[in-house]
Amino acid sequence: MPLRFISAAPVDATSYRDIEKRYGCRIVTMYGMTEAFPIAVKGVADEGVPGTSGRPNPNFEVRIVDADGDPVPAGTVGEIACRPRYPYVMSEGYVGGGLRVERHPEWFRTRDLGTLDDDRQLTYVDRVKDSLRRRGENVSSVEVETVVMRHPAVLEAAAIRVPSELGEDDILLIVTLRPGAALACPELLDFCAARMPYFCVPRFVETVDELPKN
CATH class of the missing domain: 3.30.300.30 (ANL, C-terminal domain)
Structure with a gap:
């Protein structure tokens, strides 16, 4: 059976084109983590910019915030934050001592840096600590x-x-x-x-x- 799709984290535009040409397939890129997945998806029908994670999953609200948690303008690097639009689409929190659940705040701060452009394309930049x-x-x-x-x-x-x-x-x-x-x-x-x-x-x-x- 021929290879049709590869699902992966975003890659740079050059590698993106090289992989699709070499293997004759399409790449579906996405961004997420254990607590919330996927936060954004670039599907095969999405002609978004290679190297981005695509647009936010409709199950989540996504925004880019500064150190104080305030939204930043489109295209500005900040921390990726998200919250669920519906119940049970992301973890509720972390299990602490005595199996007590430490619930996430209203906006979950991912500790990842990224940007959202005017077309709502999410681009991962780096870990905050890096x-x-x-x-x-x-x-x-x-x-x-x-x-x-x-x-x-x-x-x-x-x-x-x-x-x-x-x-x-x-x-x-x-x-x-x-x-x-x-x-x-x-x-x-x-x-x-x-x-x-x-x-x-x-x-x-x-x-x-x-x-x-x-």
Whole structure:
């Protein structure tokens, strides 16, 4: 039986097109978690932008909020928040000591950063705890890693925050290379500078044999 569909988390636009071309199938992307799933879906009939999670599931209200929980304008990065429109479409809370249920607040804060555009397309940006603040700009570690892994010599990449002597954060990029590959630091930084905003370009680069995983 031929492969018709792949269901997955969102991938970048380049990978999206490459996968569909290589396997001759369509990709259904979605966003969600154990507590609420799916919060947003990009179905095969949806011509939304590749790399997005699609539009909110009709079972949920979804909005993007700032640190105080207030909604932000369309296209602005903030925390993804949701609440159910109907009973029993998401978990009611967490089981605490003595099997007591600690119920979610009215709006469930996912601790994920994202955007909603004017067409209500949801785009995941990063985990709140993994987002960096550099030179007055918010930087997504996921976006940095995605660009770096397009380099043909790079196998894996991790962008992490390190303290800056100027305040806020600097970016340490840790990479593993493909077998037999060699890559000089200046070459990789030039590659980054040509493909991302200046404030996203890592300040430090470290090459390791293997990235730690849990």
